[in-house]
Amino acid sequence: xxxxxxxxxxxxxxxxxxxxxxxxxxxxxxxxxxxxxxxxxxxxxxxxxxxxxxxxxxxxxxxxxxxxxxxxxxxxxxxxxxxxxxxxxxxxxxxxxxxxxxxxxxxxxxxxxxxxxxxxxxxxxxxxxxxxxxxxxxxxxxxxxxxxxxxxxxxxxxxxxxxxxxxxxxxxxxxxxxxxxxxxxxxxxxxxxxxxxxxxxxxxxxxxxxxxxxxxxxxxxxxxxxxxxxxxxxxxxxxxxxxxxxxxxxxxxxxxxxxxxxxxxxxxxxxxxxxxxxxxxxxxxxxxxxxxxxxxxxxxxxxx
Amino acid sequence: xxxxxxxxxxxxxxxxxxxxxxxxxxxxxxxxxxxxxxxxxxxxxxxxxxxxxxxxxxxxxxxxxxxxxxxxxxxxxxxxxxxxxxxxxxxxxxxxxxxxxxxxxxxxxxxxxxxxxxxxxxxxxxxxxxxxxxxxxxxxxxxxxxxxxxxxxxxxxxxxxxxxxxxxxxxxxxxxxxxxxxxxxxxxxxxxxxxxxxxxxxxxxxxxxxxxxxxxxxxxxxxxxxxxxxxxxxxxxxxxxxxxxxxxxxxxxxxxxxxxxxxxxxxxxxxxxxxxxxxxxxxxxxxxxxxxxxxxxxxxxxxxxxxxxx
Numbered sequence: 001x002x003x004x005x006x007x008x009x010x011x012x013x014x015x016x017x018x019x020x021x022x023x024x025x026x027x028x029x030x031x032x033x034x035x036x037x038x039x040x041x042x043x044x045x046x047x048x049x050x051x052x053x054x055x056x057x058x059x060x061x062x063x064x065x066x067x068x069x070x071x072x073x074x075x076x077x078x079x080x081x082x083x084x085x086x087x088x089x090x091x092x093x094x095x096x097x098x099x100x101x102x103x104x105x106x107x108x109x110x111x112x113x114x115x116x117x118x119x120x121x122x123x124x125x126x127x128x129x130x131x132x133x134x135x136x137x138x139x140x141x142x143x144x145x146x147x148x149x150x151x152x153x154x155x156x157x158x159x160x161x162x163x164x165x166x167x168x169x170x171x172x173x174x175x176x177x178x179x180x181x182x183x184x185x186x187x188x189x190x191x192x193x194x195x196x197x198x199x200x201x202x203x204x205x206x207x208x209x210x211x212x213x214x215x216x217x218x219x220x221x222x223x224x225x226x227x228x229x230x231x232x233x234x235x236x237x238x239x240x241x242x243x244x245x246x247x248x249x250x251x252x253x254x255x256x257x258x259x260x261x262x263x264x265x266x267x268x269x270x271x272x273x274x275x276x277x278x279x280x281x282x283x284x285x286x287x288x289x290x291x292x293x294x295x296x297x298x299x300x301x302x303x304x
Numbered sequence: 305x306x307x308x309x310x311x312x313x314x315x316x317x318x319x320x321x322x323x324x325x326x327x328x329x330x331x332x333x334x335x336x337x338x339x340x341x342x343x344x345x346x347x348x349x350x351x352x353x354x355x356x357x358x359x360x361x362x363x364x365x366x367x368x369x370x371x372x373x374x375x376x377x378x379x380x381x382x383x384x385x386x387x388x389x390x391x392x393x394x395x396x397x398x399x400x401x402x403x404x405x406x407x408x409x410x411x412x413x414x415x416x417x418x419x420x421x422x423x424x425x426x427x428x429x430x431x432x433x434x435x436x437x438x439x440x441x442x443x444x445x446x447x448x449x450x451x452x453x454x455x456x457x458x459x460x461x462x463x464x465x466x467x468x469x470x471x472x473x474x475x476x477x478x479x480x481x482x483x484x485x486x487x488x489x490x491x492x493x494x495x496x497x498x499x500x501x502x503x504x505x506x507x508x509x510x511x512x513x514x515x516x517x518x519x520x521x522x523x524x525x526x527x528x529x530x531x532x533x534x535x536x537x538x539x540x541x542x543x544x545x546x547x548x549x550x551x552x553x554x555x556x557x558x559x560x561x562x563x564x565x566x567x568x569x570x571x572x573x574x575x576x577x578x579x580x581x582x583x584x585x586x587x588x589x590x591x592x593x594x595x596x597x598x599x600x601x602x603x604x605x606x607x608x609x610x611x612x613x614x
Contacts, residue, residue, distance in 0.1 A: 015433035022434075026442045030449050135601075139593035141545055143552045143565075144586045147572040151579065242437035245553055250572065261553050264441055276438060283435055 001295050008291045012284035016277070020070075023276045024063055027269055045077045049270065052076060066273070075277075076270030080262070085274035088259060093278055095165060096244060096255035099178060100282070102171050103240050103247075104233075106179030107186055112229055114183070115190025119225070120217065122195060130187060137184025142243055146177040146250035163252040174251045178243055182236045189232050194225035227298055234287035241282055313530070313607070320606035327602020330595035337592055341388035352382065365580075374581055375574060383562055384588055390563040391589075394477050395544035401482025402543075403536055406489025407525070413490070414497030415520050425494065432487050440480050440546060441555050447476035448558075473561050477550065481543050492535050496528045530607035537600035541593045548589065564589045 049055055052074055053065050069076070075085040118130040150173065154162045159169045197203065198221055206216050245257035256275050263272035322328055356376045365372045372380050413424040451458075451472045458468045500506065501524060509519045544564075550556030551565025559566065564585055571582030 011429060011433065015430050018430060019434050019438075022439065023442060026446050029446045031453055135594060135597055136590075139541065139597055140586075140590045141548065141593075143549065143568055143572070144590060147568075147575050147582055148586070151575050151582075238435055242435050245437065246549060249553065260438070261441070261555065264445055264555065279435055279438060284433065287433065 004295055005288070005292055008288055012288055015284055016280045019280045020273065020277060021063075023273055024066060025059070027264070027267065027272055028059060030267055042079075042082060045079050045082055048077045049079070053270075070277075075274045078263070078268050078271040080266045080268045081271065085270050088271065089256070089274055089278055092254060092256045092259055095253060096241070096257065096278075097282070098171060099174055099244050099247070099253060099255055100237065100241050102175035103178030103182070103244070104237055106175055107182035107236065107240070108233075109183075110179070111183035111186025112190050112226070115187040115229065116194055116217075116222075116225075118187065118191045119194030119198060122198075127191075131191070134184040134187045137180050138188075140181075142177050142181060142246045143250065145180060146174075146247060149173050149177055150250065163250075165251075165253045170251075174247045174253055177250070178240060178247045181243070182240055185236065186229055186232065190226065190229040193228035194221060196228075197221045197225040223297060227294065230290060230293055230297065234290035237286040237290075238283045241279060317530075317603075317606040321602055324602040324605060326598045327606075330598040330602070333591070333595045334599065337388070337588075337595070338392065341385050341392060345382060345385050345389070352379075372580060375570070375578075380581070380584060383567060384564075384585055387562040387564045387567050387585070388588065388592075390474060390557055390561060391544050391547055391565070392592075394474060394481070394547040394557075394563070395540045397475075397478035398481035398485065398543045398547075399536060399539045401478065402486040402539065403489060403532070405483070406486030407493050407532060409486065410490035410493030411497050411520055411525060414494035415501060415516070415524070417498070417501075421494070425491075428487050428490055436484060437546070437549065439484055441550065441553070443484065444477055444480040444550060445555060447480060448472070451476055469561070473558055477547055477556055481546050485539070485543060485546075489532075489535055489539070492531055493528060496531055497524055500524050500527060534600060534604040534607055537596065537603050541596040541600070544593065544596075 046055070052069050053062055053076055055062065057065075073086075075089075077083070078085055078088060081088060114130050114134070118127040121127050150162045154160045154173060160173060161170055164170055203216060203220060206220055211219070242257075244253075244255060245261055247253065248255045248257040249261075256278060259271060260275040260279070262268070263275060321331075356378060374380055374383060409424065409428075413421045455468060455472050458471060459465065462468055462471075497520075506519060506523060509523050514523070547556055547563060548565030548568065551563050552569045554569070556565055557563040567585040568582065568589065571585055575582045
């Protein structure tokens with residue numbers, strides 16, 4: 001088990017290193033730089049960045065300085081916002097985490113029970129209805145749902161706002177918009193996993209022994225049946241985090257997604273690199289947590 | 305003498321598909337959507353999607369404009385159809401690219417096996433960990449700005465403005481999505497090849513002295529068409545969604561080109577006062593994705609009865 005986790009940890013580090021390297025060189029492949037933009041880098045920002053990243057040197061040299069500074073915790077200055085990248089991250093990172101976690105919670109709270117119930121009532125009206133809703137959830141993306149929610153729900157309920165991120169009530173609509181699609185995927189995967197387990201011999205044996213329906217589900221079926229759903233939580237979170245770019249645009253949430261999209265358009269090298277680093281760390285951490293949970297649930301993986 | 309005609313996998317699958325009502329309706333719906341998106345705008349029945357008429361902006365639906373007009377007075381119906389062309393085209397071309405890469409990569413990895421397989425799949429593991437949307441945004445901006453820089457040269461070389469527009473504005477998106485979206489296909493094909501290559505008919509092919517290329521591409525791959533077709537059908541809606549997401553964020557298709565993503569973005573801006581601008585494209589977009597997903601599910605049940613959970 002320790003070997004698997006260590007293996008995954010190393011893989012996560014490789015993923016982040018690849019991601020940062022790709023970002024570093026890709027953003028510099030775009031014609032022009034922060035200086036040629038109409039909103040040019042101010043002299044002060046340039047001086048600061050120059051001092052730590054040696055912007056006048058060749059790209060490979062800048063790349064080496066980038067890593068050196070990263071280990072020293074130095075991420076540079078945003079050329080557009082004229083603020084240290086670390087300060088922007090301190091402000092927007094908690095917002096993105098709250099949005100991501102709330103979205104994931106909604107996905108889990110809706111998706112997994114729906115999948116379990118659909119599997120238990122296989123081929124019934126409940127099953128068909130739930131699976132049709134799940135298909136709708138997959139096919140109607142956040143940028144269709146979000147504006148519709150804002151128009152038809154936010155204007156009706158007094159404490160909900162169309163946009164903004166002031167009090168916890170403002171978390172509700174963006175989180176639902178973000179989580180519903182993932183809930184739909186989770187419901188389908190949970191249902192398939194449960195059906196798979198429920199059709200196996202040991203469930204029939206338990207039934208023959210006279211174990212109650214609830215006992216079968218709770219003691220025997222859930223543990224195996226939920227494995228595919230938990231395996232999906234890692235990729236699902238990556239999808240949620242990048243899906244938040246859209247949700248943040250719709251509801252004007254001051255998270256990292258906005259900064260990422262704008263930094264790409266503005267060629268704001270340092271802000272972009274900072275955002276990608278944080279997104280990468282978030283995704284790798286959640287994947288790791290899901291892997292640990294999986295090895296714990298699935299004895300076959302543990303003995304490897 | 306009359307020979308009994310056997311049932312092929314495909315005729316069986318067709319029968320099973322016909323029984324699945326949702327999938328069958330979806331199939332006809334998709335044929336209909338493709339037909340009106342690609343044929344109708346070429347006929348004089350539909351106005352040009354680019355005719356701006358500011359005096360007539362936000363017109364209500366009428367005989368002249370069946371769905372009304374948008375903020376610039378353009379006919380909404382023809383914009384939905386034209387945007388559909390772009391969205392569907394990007395989805396199809398990107399899927400084609402990803403299938404070519406994914407199938408060859410997965411097939412080679414599974415067929416070679418051993419160390420090569422381990423290394424190739426390790427690479428896919430790492431690529432899989434990279435956030436798809438972040439890389440798609442970065443790559444598409446790099447490719448499209450580079451293409452734009454060479455726009456005058458291309459125009460001089462090719463002459464046709466429509467063709468250059470396609471290369472500069474649409475093709476970069478297809479390339480990016482296709483080049484970054486093949487991992488799942490590679491995994492699917494690899495695992496299928498791994499189990500297929502142990503079958504006796506492959507052993508027979510080896511003992512007959514066929515070349516590896518022949519065995520892999522002529523003997524093994526045709527037997528994997530089922531899973532490949534199923535996964536292809538499920539990939540197309542995903543990629544259409546990616547294109548729309550990018551266009552919604554303002555980093556995909558650029559105006560005056562239109563796509564469903566752009567129309568949804570613009571519609572969201574006017575939803576307070578003119579909800580129809582948001583609602584019409586939303587419906588068409590959602591119905592198309594829904595039909596593609598239902599068809600994909602139906603095809604999986606039809607072609608691979610073992611995998612279906614019914």
